[in-house]
Each structure stands twice: as C-alpha cells, then as structure tokens.
Amino acid sequence: MxxxxxxxxxxxxxxxxxxxxxxxxxxxxxxxxxxxxxxxxxxxxxxxxxxxxxxxxxxxxxxxxxxxxxxxxxxxxxxxxxxxxxxGYSKPNYVFLAKCYRDLGQRDKARKMCQAASSMNTSSKEDEEAQKDLDLLCPALGL
CATH class of the missing domain: 1.20.58 (Methane Monooxygenase Hydroxylase; Chain G, domain 1)
Structure with missing residues (x-):
C-alpha cells in the first residue's frame, strides 16, 4: 500500500x-x-x-x-x-537487474538481463509494466 x-x-x-x-x-x-x-x-x-x-x-x-x-x-x-x-522469478526482476547494470555501466550484463526478460511471458499487470520498460530499455542498449 x-x-x-x-x-x-x-x-x-x-x-x-x-x-x-x-x-x-x-x-x-x-x-x-x-x-x-x-x-x-x-x-x-x-x-x-x-x-x-x-x-x-x-x-x-x-x-x-x-x-x-x-x-x-x-x-x-x-x-x-x-x-x-x-x-527466473519474474520479468520485472530481470528488468530491474537490467536497469541496475545499465546505470552501473555494465551494458553487457544489462543486455543479458533484457534478453532474459524478453524470453518470459507477460501474464500479469506487473509483467505488462515491465514489458513497457523493456521496450524502452532494449533499444537503448542496442538490442
């Protein structure tokens, strides 16, 4: 809450x-x-x-x-x-791992997390929000 x-x-x-x-x-x-x-x-x-x-x-x-x-x-x-x-806990966790790696300058690890998140199904509202972040994050990382 x-x-x-x-x-x-x-x-x-x-x-x-x-x-x-x-x-x-x-x-x-x-x-x-x-x-x-x-x-x-x-x-x-x-x-x-x-x-x-x-x-x-x-x-x-x-x-x-x-x-x-x-x-x-x-x-x-x-x-x-x-x-x-x-x-493989959740798509949002992979997205936040990617964001952390990106922000810390570890682009290769960030790309790997984006790929892992992309491979997961979108089955909840939280997954949908993560997918929106992913749609912006992946191109910025060259994916």
Missing part, C-alpha cells in the same frame, strides 16, 4: 511512507529470509532511493533529520538475491 500511495502523494508523505515501507521489508526478510518477493521489493525500494533527486534528499533531511540511504549496488544485491533464491 505504501508503494501504491506514493504515486499520488506529496514528497513529504512519500519519504515518510518510504521509511515505513523499509521497516516492514526489514522485518519481512528477518521473519522469512527465503522469500524472493521481499528481496524484490527491497530492491525496488533501494533503486527508488538511489534515484532520489537532490531536492528530495534535502526535503527528507529537513523533515526527518536524515534522508533514506541506498545505492544502486544495494538494489542490485537484492535483485540478485531474488535470482539466487528462485531463478
């Missing part, structure tokens, strides 16, 4: 809910460390935090004393953990 609400909320509430979401994910991973969904969601959280603008970080620091902290490497580790637990 925090993630869905964030799409329509103020920056202040997005940041506040982001902290809540992260706490819930930490607890979920602690309680069920072999659940790939928790790592996928943690990867998404880390990726989103790594993409925060300077102004969003300043707002978070002003309101909460410290902005949320995560890197692309943190996101990548979580998406890789998903694959370690359950290889």
């Amino acid at each position: 925090c993630g869905i609400m964030a799409e329509y909320d103020t920056v202040q509430n997005k940041i506040k809910n982001g902290y809540i979401f992260k706490d819930h994910l930490d607890k979920a991973i602690e309680l069920k460390p072999q659940d790939p969904m928790s790592y996928y969601l943690m990867g998404r959280w880390c990726y989103a935090v790594a993409q925060l603008s300077w102004i969003e970080r300043k707002v978070a620091a002003t309101l909460f004393g410290e902005p949320p902290n995560a890197t692309l490497e943190d996101a990548l580790k979580n998406f890789q953990k998903v694959e370690e637990i359950q290889p």
